[in-house]
Amino acid sequence: MTDTSVLVAGIEYKVRKLIEMNQMLLSENRELKKVNVEYKHEIEKLTGQNQQITENLNHKIITNTLGSGTEVDESRKIIQALVREVDQCIALLNK
Numbered sequence: 001m002t003d004t005s006v007l008v009a010g011i012e013y014k015v016r017k018l019i020e021m022n023q024m025l026l027s028e029n030r031e032l033k034k035v036n037v038e039y040k041h042e043i044e045k046l047t048g049q050n051q052q053i054t055e056n057l058n059h060k061i062i063t064n065t066l067g068s069g070t071e072v073d074e075s076r077k078i079i080q081a082l083v084r085e086v087d088q089c090i091a092l093l094n095k
Contacts, residue, residue, distance in 0.1 A: 062075055
């Protein structure tokens with residue numbers, strides 16, 4: 001009988017330890033999910049900033065390439081004129 005009670009006590013101890021570990025892991029899992037959501041928001045924020053910076057950089061490159069004093073509308077007109085000229089050159093080459 002004492003062997004049985006010792007075995008049962010050992011099993012009860014191990015079950016309690018497993019329950020405690022399960023509770024601890026569930027708590028840790030919840031915290032990690034919260035951190036994961038925060039990181040996802042941070043990634044979205046940084047991705048948006050990256051896109052905005054890239055657009056600003058492209059705008060500055062175009063402005064600097066076409067002349068520092070030109071405006072965006074003037075730059076577009078110049079680009080359209082260059083595209084028309086390239087199209088005319090291609091048409092001449094195809095003849």
